[in-house]
Amino acid sequence: MSDPNACARAGKDRANIYTEITDKIIAELEAGRIPWVQPWGTAAIKAPLAMPRNASTLRGYSGINVLILWGAVIECGFSRQSWLTFRQALGLGGHVRKGERGTTVVYADRFIPEDERRRTAETGEEPGTIPFLKRFTVFNIEQCDGLPEDVAGSVVPPPPDQIEPQAESLIAATGADFRIGGARAYYNTTGDFVQVPPPAAYFEPINWHRTAFHELSHWSGAASRLARDLSGAFGSKSYAREELVAEMAGAFVCASLGIVPTVRHADYIGSWLEVLREDNRAVVRAASAASKAADFLLGFQQRPIASVDEGDEVAA
Template sequence: MADVKQKKKKKNAKEIIEENRKKIVEQLIQNMEKGYIFSEWAWNRNAFLPQNAITGKIYQGINRLNLSLVAIANKYEDPRWLTYKKLDELGYKLKEGSKGILCEKWLWERREKVVNKETGEIEKDENGKDKYQIIQLERPIINFFYLYNASQIEGIPPYIGAKTLEKTDILDIADNFIVSSECPIEEKFQESAYYSPIDDKITLPPRKFFKSDEAFLGTLLHEMSHSTGNENRLNRDIKNTFGTEKYAIEELTAELSCVFLEAELDKDIDFSRQDHINYFNSWIQVLKNDPNELYKVCANASKSCNRLMGNFEKVRNIENIQMLVDEENEIDEAI
């Protein structure tokens, strides 16, 4: 009797996404085993700002990490990404051999036609078209899509970089972050820097004892990233003992938050602390045990970065307004 070949089972969205996460984790583990998380990232800060080419909105969570790793590996200096459908609509063409990057999409709502309960017919709006309503879902619908970097697209206009911070002293940036902090920050004579979840307070050695202003800012942002996990803010599990898996997860969250912050500030910041290197083995073990843990870490790191940048920008805007008022007063006095 002839062998009957079994038809290969088609993978569902969840299986495809889980496979993709494993690939991302494998890449990160390879990097960590070499002694770093990201290679050659300092020169290519745009790699950490992957954004929708139409809206300019930065992709979040694990999509941000995945696109950043791909940009670094392929030396993409353009941070813009598009779906094939959108680039085709705009009249652009893909370069031969270009491959898309799989990204995740979680839908928490569904669009449905409104059905009249009495007649069973679809209701119409004032223009005679079918009326729709948005239904909130208790559990998300998991899906995926593919993105292409602008470097792979023919016909797309050249990238014009976003407006970055004007030339500003690193310590001025640090002071703005300190003012924006949602918890007290104290500089005192001691060797270690830490955030206390119990006291909800950040303690740092005096800035003059750091090897550079960049090192002071890097340490400040790392501890501020931890502080966003407070139960009254983003409510992460941060009250953990040193050496535990949960402690390592929180350290990786703060590390990625700082990387995202550096990209958005467009400044060289020194995050090279010895204890981060010591965490590599713990991070590797966590990711090997559960590749899906990276999804949670990336989501939390993005939320942390967004919260800190949002508070920072509010302080910067107030400061800029005050500077304009002071300049106008000086002009009035001179007239």
């Protein structure tokens, strides 16, 4: 017998997931901590700079899951960026230690409301679906015993002397109209070009690369590429949303290349908070769009990056 309250409860749980995630991100921002920028390389952080990945499939986690798992690494003091589900640990011949507490991540799914099913059954049209998030639990490999050595091994960071050459190679590989000069960095939507001041204008040379990937993240959103809304005027909410996407995307690209992410526009924190407080799905959507932008840019590398794990969050 069907439960008439099941849909209502499911809807409430879906709303709770978004609210839980958003509240945590808001709390971090209010405390002056940026979830997509972690203090990698400091004595307090054991884990190497890397994007989180599934130790069984070797696929990278994406979207809001990156922020969730980075946060768990910091909070719990893990020294690895690799994760497994309970069943995956068993499948690899290991197990999660008794008493270990997992980390909740999310993935997107869709459902068809009952009234929509009835309507389409009568009309023969394709049913409309509603996206939502589902929870699942993963464990850091340090919470597991008995895993094979190759699974339990650490991610090897790129050699320091190769980081900047690889970054410059990627910038060139995008084929973007990339101009060096002037006193400020920006993406020109009308002319479809990126402009960044010369490297000498930056206190640290690597900051030039960080800035370049932030602006290229905007470039990725053009109508001919990922088609995000880039029409927002400075100070508008749509402008703040796009800046949020570019901040995260730049951080994801940097982390993938071995560059420690930093905040490019900390003065926008107030506007990001305003957007997040009004819409509890905004940060999930922004993180999803950021992963798509980062994957798009990193896709110009000769070696393809790991694809999105089917358990990862996508736009919802």
